[in-house]
Amino acid sequence: MRPGIMAMQIGALIPTGVADLRDHAAHFDHVGLIRLLHGHGFNPVELGGDLCLFIPHAFAAETIAGLLALKQEIGVTYTVHLPLWSVEPSTPLAPVRLGSVQALSEIVQATAPLAPEVYVLHATGALAAEFYQMRLPPAAKETLLRTFQAGARASIRQLLADTGLASRKLAIETIEFPFELTWELAEELDLSICLDTGHVLSGFPGRLDLFAVLEQVLPRLAEIHLHDSPQWTPGAAIRYGLDHQVLGKGDLDVTRLFRRLDEAGWNGPVIFELTVEEALASRQVLWDAVRKGR
Helix, strand or coil: CEEEEECCCHHHHCCCCCCCHHHHHHCCCHHHHHHHHHHCCCCCEEEEHHHHHCCHHHHCHHHHHHHHHHHHHHCCCEEEECCCCCCCCCCCCHHHHHHHHHHHHHHHHHHHHHCCCCEEECCCCHHHHHHHHCCCCHHHHHHHHHHHHHHHHHHHHHHHHHHCCCHHHEEEECCCCCHHHHHHHHHHHCCEEEEEHHHHHHCCCCCCCHHHHHHHHHHHEEEEEECECCCCCCCCCCCCCCCCECCCCCCCCHHHHHHHHHHCCCCCEEEECCCHHHHHHHHHHHHHHHHHHC
16 A cells, blocks of 8 residues: 555645745745655655646646656655646537647646656546536436547547557546446546545445445556545435545545455555645554554
8 A cells, every 4th residue: 555645735836825826836846845745755646737727837847857856866656637627528519628638638748757657537527527417307418428428538539549648547537427437438448447535435426335336446446546525325415525534534434445455455556635734644544444454
């Protein structure tokens, strides 16, 4: 087990008391942030592709060279979460979909020198999620969701073709879109899966049992996004903002989860999608659970 952390730390990106956010962004030290996170004992670190929205130099050649030198110096390894803000790779609107593929491809190509373990992708975006939650006749909803799935399929194929990325290096995440449609894409295109524990517990990809999902995805599991959430209960509406909690604050059975992963011999990256303080507290819960499981 290799507990890591996301680099998209709001406290580092928007520090308290900063008077001029543009000036802070212009001088943002991406390499320094990764060094700091690794110094807390997290490895790998998941680079956030969305940084390019507000910090153009976050993935510039000079920065990538610095991140590569840091990897060689201290042994930090990387995964990459491809952009999800402002992109919609599943939209039926072709110009937006193709622009999304270009944005995703640029991050893959920029970070290629770092040899990331895996690239995580939201195969569908906010528009698809909106239609997913609409109250529509079942047949119409099925048609619409299949349309978004088709868009995602086309985008992923184009992304792989444009970048030369091996399909198993791309992990599509369990997000707010039907899990069965996401799984179909993974099988059809021979992709990996990123299992997001909080999303599944919250019911975002459907009314699912986390451990049933785990068993299904294990052969393709490349990464886990680890955070807690209350378990969705039948008959209840999805409640947003209750995921991304410290381990122990929700209903995740951490001991059971990591006992099963250990039995399966799985040793992929486990990324805390939490602040540093939350991740440190969660890591202690994790170690306690591992010891208990043994």
